[in-house]
Amino acid sequence: MDDPVGGGPASGSPAPSRASERPASAAQRRVAWRPLVIAAVSTVVFFVLLGLVIVNAPGWPEVKSSFFNGKVFADSWPLIVAAFVVNIQIFVIAELLVLPSALVVAVLRSTPGPVFLPIRILATAYVDIFRAVPGILVIFILGFGVPALGLPGLPTDPRFYGILSLVLIYSAYVSEVYRAGIDSVHPSQGAAARSLGLSHLQALRFVVLPQAVRRVIPPLLNDFIGLQKDSVLVSFIGVVEIFRQSQIRQSATFNFTPYMATALIFIVITIPLARLVDWLVARDRRRNAAGAR
Amino acid sequence: MSDVTAAATGTAPTLRIEGLHKSFGDLEVLRGIDLVVAPHEVVCLIGSSGSGKSTLLRCVNLLEPIDAGRICIGDREITDPKVDVDRVRRGIGIVFQAYNLFPHMSVLDNVTLAPRKVLKTPRDRAEAEPTRLLERFGLADKRNEVPDRLSGGQQQRVAIVRALAMQPELLLLDEVTSALDPELVGEVLSVIRELAASGMTMVIATHEMRFAREIADRVCFLDAGLILEEGPPEVLFEDPREPRTRQFLQRVTAARRL
Numbered sequence: 001m002d003d004p005v006g007g008g009p010a011s012g013s014p015a016p017s018r019a020s021e022r023p024a025s026a027a028q029r030r031v032a033w034r035p036l037v038i039a040a041v042s043t044v045v046f047f048v049l050l051g052l053v054i055v056n057a058p059g060w061p062e063v064k065s066s067f068f069n070g071k072v073f074a075d076s077w078p079l080i081v082a083a084f085v086v087n088i089q090i091f092v093i094a095e096l097l098v099l100p101s102a103l104v105v106a107v108l109r110s111t112p113g114p115v116f117l118p119i120r121i122l123a124t125a126y127v128d129i130f131r132a133v134p135g136i137l138v139i140f141i142l143g144f145g146v147p148a149l150g151l152p153g154l155p156t157d158p159r160f161y162g163i164l165s166l167v168l169i170y171s172a173y174v175s176e177v178y179r180a181g182i183d184s185v186h187p188s189q190g191a192a193a194r195s196l197g198l199s200h201l202q203a204l205r206f207v208v209l210p211q212a213v214r215r216v217i218p219p220l221l222n223d224f225i226g227l228q229k230d231s232v233l234v235s236f237i238g239v240v241e242i243f244r245q246s247q248i249r250q251s252a253t254f255n256f257t258p259y260m261a262t263a264l265i266f267i268v269i270t271i272p273l274a275r276l277v278d279w280l281v282a283r284d285r286r287r288n289a290a291g292a293r
Numbered sequence: 294m295s296d297v298t299a300a301a302t303g304t305a306p307t308l309r310i311e312g313l314h315k316s317f318g319d320l321e322v323l324r325g326i327d328l329v330v331a332p333h334e335v336v337c338l339i340g341s342s343g344s345g346k347s348t349l350l351r352c353v354n355l356l357e358p359i360d361a362g363r364i365c366i367g368d369r370e371i372t373d374p375k376v377d378v379d380r381v382r383r384g385i386g387i388v389f390q391a392y393n394l395f396p397h398m399s400v401l402d403n404v405t406l407a408p409r410k411v412l413k414t415p416r417d418r419a420e421a422e423p424t425r426l427l428e429r430f431g432l433a434d435k436r437n438e439v440p441d442r443l444s445g446g447q448q449q450r451v452a453i454v455r456a457l458a459m460q461p462e463l464l465l466l467d468e469v470t471s472a473l474d475p476e477l478v479g480e481v482l483s484v485i486r487e488l489a490a491s492g493m494t495m496v497i498a499t500h501e502m503r504f505a506r507e508i509a510d511r512v513c514f515l516d517a518g519l520i521l522e523e524g525p526p527e528v529l530f531e532d533p534r535e536p537r538t539r540q541f542l543q544r545v546t547a548a549r550r551l
Contacts, residue, residue, distance in 0.1 A: 192393035195354050196407035196459060197383035206410060210397050 065255075072257040076249040080261050083245035090159060090241065091231040094166040095224055101167060102174035103209075109175065110182055112200060123175075130172035136233050139165040143237030162234030170227045177219045181212035215284070218277045225270055305368045307332045307463050307494045308353065313362035315345075315352055322348045324518035326362070330463070330496060335489050337505035337526075338498040340515035341541060346498035347390075349515070350465040353496070354387045366463065383411060386456030387465040390472050392448040394440035394455070400427070401436040404455045411459070419458075426454045430484050446477030450484055457488075464488065466497040502545055506530050514538045 054060065108116075108123040130138065143161040147154060155161075185208045193203035232243035240248075242262050249258035308330040315323040322345045330336050338346045351357045353364055355371060355378050364372045371381045395403050404423040408414045427433055430450045440448050449469055456464060466485065470478045482504050489495065489508050499505050505512055506526040513523040514535070522535045533539045 188389065188391060188393045189395065191356050192389065192395070193406075194379075195356060195382055195385075195387045196455070197379050197411045198407060199379050202410050206406060207395050211395075214397070 067256045067260055069255050069257040072249075072253050072255045073261055076246070076253070076258040076261055079249065080242055080245055080258060080265065083240060084242040084265055086159070086239065086241040087228075087231045090163055090166065090234055090239075091224075091228045094163050094170065094227060094231070097163070097167045098170045098174050098224075098227070102171040103178055105171055105175035106178035106182060107204060109179060110204075127172045127175055130169050131176075135165070135169050135230055136236060138169055139233050139237055142168075143234075158237045158239050159234065162231075162237060162239055166227060166230060166234070169230075170223060173223050173226075174220060177216050177223060178212065180219075181216035182208055184215055185211045218280045218284070221273060221277045221280070225273055228270065228273075229266060304332055306330055306365075307334070307367065308496065309363075309365040310349075310353070311363045311365075313349070313352060313364065314360045315348055315357060316360055322518050323352070323359075326518075326520055328513065328520060330494060332462075332494055333492045334510045335493075335495045335497065335508055337509035337512045338496065338515055339500070339502065339505055339512060339541075341544075344515040345518045346515055347467050350387060350467045350496065350498055353463075353465060354385050355381060356387075379411070383407075383459050384461050385463050385465065386459060386461035387467065388449070388452050388456050388469050390468040392440070392445070392452045392472070394448055394452055396440055399437050399439060400432065400443070400451050403440065403451060404458045407455070407459050422460075423454055423458045426457055427451075429487075430454060431480075444477060445473045446480045449473065449481045453481075453484055453488075462494060464493055464495045466495060466499070468498050468500060471500060500545075502530070502542070502549075514541065516541070 057063075105123050105127065108119050109127070111119055139162060142165045143158055146161060147156055182204075189207055189211065190203050193207040194200070198206065232241065235241050235244035235247075242265065246258035246262040250256060306329045308328070310326055310328040313323050313326040314321065326345075326349060328336070328349075338349065340346055348357060352359050359372055362372070363370055366381065366384060369381075370376070371378075395406070398406065401420060401423070404427070405416065405419040408419040408423075409416060412419075424433075424436065427436055430453070432447060432450055432454070435443060435447060435451070440451065443451065449472075453466075453469070469485075470481050473481065478501070482501065485495070485497070485504075486508060497505070497509070509526045511523060512526045512529045513520045514529065514533070514537075515521065516537050522529060522533060522538045529538065530542065533542060
């Protein structure tokens with residue numbers, strides 16, 4: 001409105017902020033620092049107090065030597081890291097297989113028309129069953145049951161059955177994530193595509209799914225965090241991976257520190273993924289806010 | 294009356310609707326629509342909200358299954374269950390009130406998607422005609438933008454180009470200016486005017502009475518799922534036969550004066 005800087009319409013938007021900045025700047029700087037200082041002080045005080053309570057607990061010396069033993073940690077660390085490579089193999093292969101297979105299940109569940117009812121029933125039954133049965137049972141049943149059939153040509157490697165189980169369990173979960181994404185795309189998008197002569201599958205492939213998948217990436221990565229942790233369940237059918245290895249170290253040393261090392265590794269690999277999810281969610285929210293204008 | 298027009302020209306009508314009924318649950322939205330549209334004819338559907346204009350257009354595009362009656366394009370019955378709906382829809386363009394552009398694609402990808410994927414036209418050839426149309430409608434510089442960065446009027450013009458890219462023989466326009474800010478209505482209407490001048494056969498559901506009067510060869514007044522009255526615009530707007538039509542037009546003019 002008033003233009004004291006005299007920059008004219010070209011500098012229209014910065015002018016008012018510059019004008020308001022000058023008198024308020026000192027006060028604003030004070031105000032901006034205060035919450036930071038308060039946050040820092042309260043955080044330090046809280047954690048120092050918590051630490052003091054733990055360290056002064058009557059059982060602390062024993063807990064310290066059996067859970068936070070530096071020597072055991074150093075001895076076990078290389079073995080545990082090496083065993084983690086097996087977990088990485090298992091969950092990376094499983095994740096790469098879950099992405100397409102879950103999408104197929106989601107698409108099958110959303111096929112239209114009465115002809116495809118049997119397909120919808122099958123897909124729904126699959127999702128219901130594999131979400132209902134505890135993962136460890138699926139791994140036991142497939143890992144011990146299928147090889148026991150003794151059919152020629154079936155793999156005997158327990159890692160195969162471990163990966164198969166994880167893919168079956170997580171495809172059921174992730175297909176629901178995809179389906180929510182498909183349902184979140186407004187039906188008018190599909191109608192617009194169909195009105196141009198695209199078939200149901202073409203409309204899904206070129207119009208609905210690209211929008212749906214973009215929206216579900218954060219919850220999908222969230223399920224992958226779960227899958228990575230569940231890779232330790234494969235140890236129960238005889239795969240020596242990180243959890244089994246830390247168990248072996250624990251029995252050898254009578255010390256729980258190997259478990260702490262394992263926990264640390266999972267924390268280290270999960271935090272970047274968790275922050276990535278946060279960042280994607282925040283970016284989507286910004287994008288939606290911009291789109292709503 | 295329109296049958297006479299079609300018979301006189303000696304060609305099959307572009308669109309023929311006979312005894313069309315459509316219900317949503319207990320609500321009967323269309324209660325026996327008969328309508329014939331000759332080639333190059335522009336028919337405007339007017340009537341209050343809920344009178345069935347949009348549903349009628351969606352039925353013609355086979356986006357809504359019908360309960361009774363027939364719809365024919367040329368001499369082919371498209372409501373025959375044996376008909377390939379995807380093939381039928383190629384020949385019928387529809388433009389929606391809310392544009393319904395694909396937000397994850399550029400303008401050019403929006404308008405070439407159907408030729409590329411449905412007709413399998415190679416990209417360079419698929420782009421030729423839509424590019425020409427985008428230029429003609431003043432959108433040449435927007436071809437690589439995503440729809441969200443365009444104004445409503447620009448988006449609606451892109452939606453019209455998208456429907457035209459399949460070179461339909463019939464274009465359905467469903468209240469295409471109702472979602473627009475008043476100052477953007479004109480740019481979309483002038484595109485439709487151009488299409489009418491070039492001989493496009495169109496059925497237009499609209500609330501723009503002045504525009505309907507100017508562009509339509511024939512105006513149909515829909516009331517509670519029936520075409521209550523139809524005729525040339527000067528007759529229907531100047532001297533409507535039905536009291537309901539008169540009442541509707543009076544209400545619209547009164548609202549305009551406000």
